[in-house]
Structures are given as C-alpha cells and as structure tokens.
Amino acid sequence: MKKLFGTKNMKKTTKDSFITYAMVILVFLIVQIMVGTGSMSSLLQGLLVPLCIYSIAAIGLNLCVGYLGELSLGHAGFMCVGAFSSAFFTKYMMDTGMNEILRFIIALIIGTLTAAFFGFLIGIPVLRLRGDYLAIVTLAFGEIIKNVMNVLYIVKDKDGLHFSMSDAASLNMAEEGTFLINGPKGIIGTPHQSTFTIGVILILVSLFVVYNLVNSRSGRAIMAIRDNRIAAESVGIPITKFKLMAFTLSAAIAGMGGVLYAHNLSTLTALPANFGYNMSIMLLVFVVLGGMGSFRGSIIAAVLLTMLPEVLRGLSDYRMLIYAVVLIAMMLFNWAPKAIEWRQRHSLKDMFTKKTKGVQ
Amino acid sequence: MSFIAYLINGISLGSVYAIIALGYTMVYGIAKMLNFAHGDVIMIGCYVVFTTMSGLQFNPLLSVLISVVVCTVLGITIEKVAYKPLRKASPLAVLITAIGVSYLLQNAALLVFGADTKSFSSIITLPALKLADGKLVISSVAVVTVVTCLIIMTGLMLFIKKTKAGRAMLAVSEDKDAAQLMGINVNGTISLTFAIGSGLAAIAGVLLCSAYPTLTPYIGSMPGIKAFTAAVFGGIGSVPGAFIGGILLGIIEVLGRAYISSQLSDAIVFAVLIIVLLVKPTGILGKPIHEKV
Numbered sequence: 001m002k003k004l005f006g007t008k009n010m011k012k013t014t015k016d017s018f019i020t021y022a023m024v025i026l027v028f029l030i031v032q033i034m035v036g037t038g039s040m041s042s043l044l045q046g047l048l049v050p051l052c053i054y055s056i057a058a059i060g061l062n063l064c065v066g067y068l069g070e071l072s073l074g075h076a077g078f079m080c081v082g083a084f085s086s087a088f089f090t091k092y093m094m095d096t097g098m099n100e101i102l103r104f105i106i107a108l109i110i111g112t113l114t115a116a117f118f119g120f121l122i123g124i125p126v127l128r129l130r131g132d133y134l135a136i137v138t139l140a141f142g143e144i145i146k147n148v149m150n151v152l153y154i155v156k157d158k159d160g161l162h163f164s165m166s167d168a169a170s171l172n173m174a175e176e177g178t179f180l181i182n183g184p185k186g187i188i189g190t191p192h193q194s195t196f197t198i199g200v201i202l203i204l205v206s207l208f209v210v211y212n213l214v215n216s217r218s219g220r221a222i223m224a225i226r227d228n229r230i231a232a233e234s235v236g237i238p239i240t241k242f243k244l245m246a247f248t249l250s251a252a253i254a255g256m257g258g259v260l261y262a263h264n265l266s267t268l269t270a271l272p273a274n275f276g277y278n279m280s281i282m283l284l285v286f287v288v289l290g291g292m293g294s295f296r297g298s299i300i301a302a303v304l305l306t307m308l309p310e311v312l313r314g315l316s317d318y319r320m321l322i323y324a325v326v327l328i329a330m331m332l333f334n335w336a337p338k339a340i341e342w343r344q345r346h347s348l349k350d351m352f353t354k355k356t357k358g359v360q
Numbered sequence: 361m362s363f364i365a366y367l368i369n370g371i372s373l374g375s376v377y378a379i380i381a382l383g384y385t386m387v388y389g390i391a392k393m394l395n396f397a398h399g400d401v402i403m404i405g406c407y408v409v410f411t412t413m414s415g416l417q418f419n420p421l422l423s424v425l426i427s428v429v430v431c432t433v434l435g436i437t438i439e440k441v442a443y444k445p446l447r448k449a450s451p452l453a454v455l456i457t458a459i460g461v462s463y464l465l466q467n468a469a470l471l472v473f474g475a476d477t478k479s480f481s482s483i484i485t486l487p488a489l490k491l492a493d494g495k496l497v498i499s500s501v502a503v504v505t506v507v508t509c510l511i512i513m514t515g516l517m518l519f520i521k522k523t524k525a526g527r528a529m530l531a532v533s534e535d536k537d538a539a540q541l542m543g544i545n546v547n548g549t550i551s552l553t554f555a556i557g558s559g560l561a562a563i564a565g566v567l568l569c570s571a572y573p574t575l576t577p578y579i580g581s582m583p584g585i586k587a588f589t590a591a592v593f594g595g596i597g598s599v600p601g602a603f604i605g606g607i608l609l610g611i612i613e614v615l616g617r618a619y620i621s622s623q624l625s626d627a628i629v630f631a632v633l634i635i636v637l638l639v640k641p642t643g644i645l646g647k648p649i650h651e652k653v
Contacts, residue, residue: 069452071452073459131636132394133641134453136585137633147626149626321468325460332445335449
C-alpha cells in the first residue's frame, strides 16, 4: 500500500496536478473556516466568486496560450457566449417551476457546450492562420459576439418566443410577455446561484480536464505542434484535429467561467467593460504572470491580481497601469535572449552548488 | 444623392484608415511583428493636439507639428525599450509585449488625462463644399482628409523608391541578414520605420478626431484594429495595399452602417477581415510567404 500511495513513485506530472488540487482544496477550507468564524470582510466575500470566474477563464486561456502556443484575444467572447446562453436558459425556465439545482446544472452544461460549439466553429477557419493573424481574428470574433449580443432582443409570451435584431418595438409581443434578452440592457433578473463552493468545484473540474489532457498522448501531440509544427506534421500528427481539440476545450472552459459570471449578477450586459477586449487582456495578464503552461500559476496570479487592489484600496487607480508594466517586464525578463543569457549566468542553482560558471 | 454622400464619407474614413494602416503594414513588413500599440500612439497624438490647442492656445498647425514630433519620439522609444530586446524571441512573446505596451499607453493616458470624454474642436475650419445646387454637401474635413492621404501615399512611395533610406527599408523587409551583410544599418532602419509610422499616426489621429470629435483614452484601439484589418485586406507589407484596403474598408463600414445596421457596423468590418483571411490570406496585393523548415 505504501508503495502505491508513496509520492516517490508517482509520476512527476501526476504529482504536479495533485499539488494543484490540494492547493485549491486547502484554500477552500481556509476560506470556509474564515467565513464560518466571521473573520472575513464582506468585501472579500463578494470577491470569492469573481476569483473563481477569473481562475477558470485563465485556466482555459492557458491551455490555448501555454500548450497550443496560439494567442487568443477572444476568450472574453467565449465567456460572453457561455454567460448569455446559460442565463437565457435559466430565464426561460424560471417560471416553469423546475428544480433550481437541476436548472443550474443544465444551464452550466448548455453554457459550456455553446461556448465549445462556438470555439469549434471559430476554430475551423481560424486555426489555419498563425500567430498574429490568429490573435487578431479571435479579437474580431470577440467584438462581433459583443456587438451581436447588444442588438439581440428575445421576448417570451403566450405565443412562444419572438426574436428581433433591430429593436424591441418590432417584436409584436403580447402585453404580458417578458423580455428574455433586451438588447443593450441584456438579461435582467438571473437568480444568484453561483456560490464559492460551486466555483471551487468548477475550478477542480476544469483542472482535472486540462491536466488529463496535457498529460495524455493528445496533450503531447498538442505540445509537439506548438514546438515545431512542421516536424510534428512530418511524424504524422494530424495538426488540425489536435489544434481544434485544444481550442474547443479552451473555449468550453472559458464558457464555464461565463456561466458562473452570469449567475453571480442579477443583470447581465455585454458591455465593453465585462466582455470587451480588456477582459481578454486581463486574462492574458493572469496567464503570463502565472507562467504560460502552468495552470497552478494561472490560479495564483488570478487570485493575487484580483485581491491586491481590493485589499490595498489606494492602489486601485494604478491597478491597470501596474498590470501593464508587469506584463511588459515579465515578457522582457522571460523571453529576451539577453535576459535568458543573464539568468543562466546568474542562476541561483549554480550559486548554491558552486558549479563552475560557463559550463552548461 | 445620399448614396454618393455615403460613398464620400466612406472614402474620407477610409483615408484615415489607410494612413493608420501604413504604420501597421510598414512595421509588419520590416520587423515582422504586429505593433498592437500603434492605435494608442494615435490616441496620444490626439491628446497632445488637444492639450496644446485648447489648453495652451497654440496655432493648430504648430500643435499638429508638436504632436507629430511627440508621436515619433514615442514610437522610437517603444521600439527601443520593448521590442528591440525581443527581436530574436518567439512571435508570441513579441505580440504579448506589444499588447502590454498598448495597455500601458491607455492606462497612462487614463491617469494623466482622466476618463471623461473631451470634445475635440476640429482643426479644419474651412467652409463645406456644396455641389449640385446644395444637394450634395461635402464637409471640409473629408476633403482635407482625402487630400492629406493622397499626399502622404505619394510621398511615401517616392521616399521608398527613390531614397537610399527607403531602399534600405525594402532590403531589410526582404532579408534582414543579407541586408546587414550589404552594410545596411538594420537597427537604424527599423527605428526609422517606427518613426515614420508613428509620425503618420499623429496625423491620422488629428484627422480622425476632426471627423469624430470625442476624445477618450480608448479611441485609438478600435480604429487601430480596423486599420490593421485594412492592412491585411490590402496585403500586409504593401504600401499601395494599405491605401486600397483602407479605402475599401472605410466604404464598407459607412455603407454597412447606413444600409444594414448602425449597431452592427463594427461586426461587419470584422466579418470582412475573417472572410479575407479565409479566402485570400495574402490580401489584395500581398505576396505569399513560403515557409522554410
């Protein structure tokens, strides 16, 4: 038995994922105790669900940036799709007397699947492109989604659903009808069903999925494509299939974050502030700061960067500026050839082991 | 008549896109990177003109000149500080850094100038042109924009074809290493490209703000992305391509806004981008890039 559970015999990747699960569960327990004993301010309690949302979305984006090696600037768009489709379902089912938990689970599945579907749909054409083009097209996609959501009107009355893309007046709705989606006003009156517990469960689920993917045969294929596309192709890896797989999954996870977002607020709107390009950039900052390819890092970065400005109120004006500086500094330090050389010469490991310098 | 009026509006807007697209296309051709911060350089240029003209009561032409100088210096500084160290790094790293710079400029402007919308008074105060017994009115801004765009295009083409520095730019975009072996100062040429692109961005910013007189720290990002779309549309790396792409995109946007839906005009522009990239990724005048192992 000891051998079976001993950490020594565990694969490095398995150990890595277990540390992350343990970290999330530990934080969850600490927070629960703090909430139970009343030692957490209401301000921080209000931040708990957003922390989960950002962590989940950052995990999704990290799969795309860190493992697929493609920069997506449209993950806010996928969150938007997930949020709106799930909130739409919840709103639609609200007066049918459906069990609330069941309704939330179905809404979650619908939101995730819709985001995955859009990821797949966008992925087919977009993944033929590379690098900068892919980034700009995903950005364009996110903007299109936001734009379309702002002109979408759906009304429910006794005749069924009415649908319009110009204005509310052209819907011909009966007097007792209710708005499901009211154009720029969005979806109003979604019940608050996202809790910290659900958020943590969803973080664990998405971690489980991504860890299992990246440590599998498919995951290794995805990384091979990232490192050298032509070499991967020449050993017979179907590029499109694996790229689509990673991209779709990445979109689905972002959509899951969106579902959580939709059920955390009573009013869901597709404003630039929530689902615009800045949201995608913020997720990117989390991923880059936490380390591309490290899911644990993404969670830590998302939590720290969201909490810090709230805790240190005076900093909140400078928050975005600091994000930007940190992003540039991290990229220069991690990727500039000169910085890499410098780090190799001044490595901490070498200092402790007193290795001869210059020997690699 | 309204169709012709829309068309003229479209050409005027397209001329602004074309000037911005020049900055993207030249930098992309030479440094092989998407300078995400280009749109925000435009915004800084607008704020400089606004501050010098409304705050310090400078002559409009003088404040445009100051704005061009500020943007040129800003462009060179950005290149030296953020992009040059990453010249041999992966494209993903360069792109993320460029996004960081864009974010930095936006938030710096937000802190310095505040988030409130400022109303920009147009620097062009000529009377509007009336044609066909007053049925067709062309604003002076539109005329000045199109004329400026044509002058810049011709000037830039002559510069690239006729001068030594311009031909060095062509050589560097063709093959950086070979150009260096021929004694071309590659770093200097790249800096020059950023300088020209950013200087033009300042002019584009003034024209844009004269046509749409609101000023916020975020005005640069959307026209920036659209101008990149225009550059891709016309074929990235090609100067005439940027012109054609810009004009076409401007016309598509204005006609789309007028005849399809005013709220969906951005979505239409981006749909064009997606379609172009799928059908002809090299754009109208672009050359196909062959990939080597």
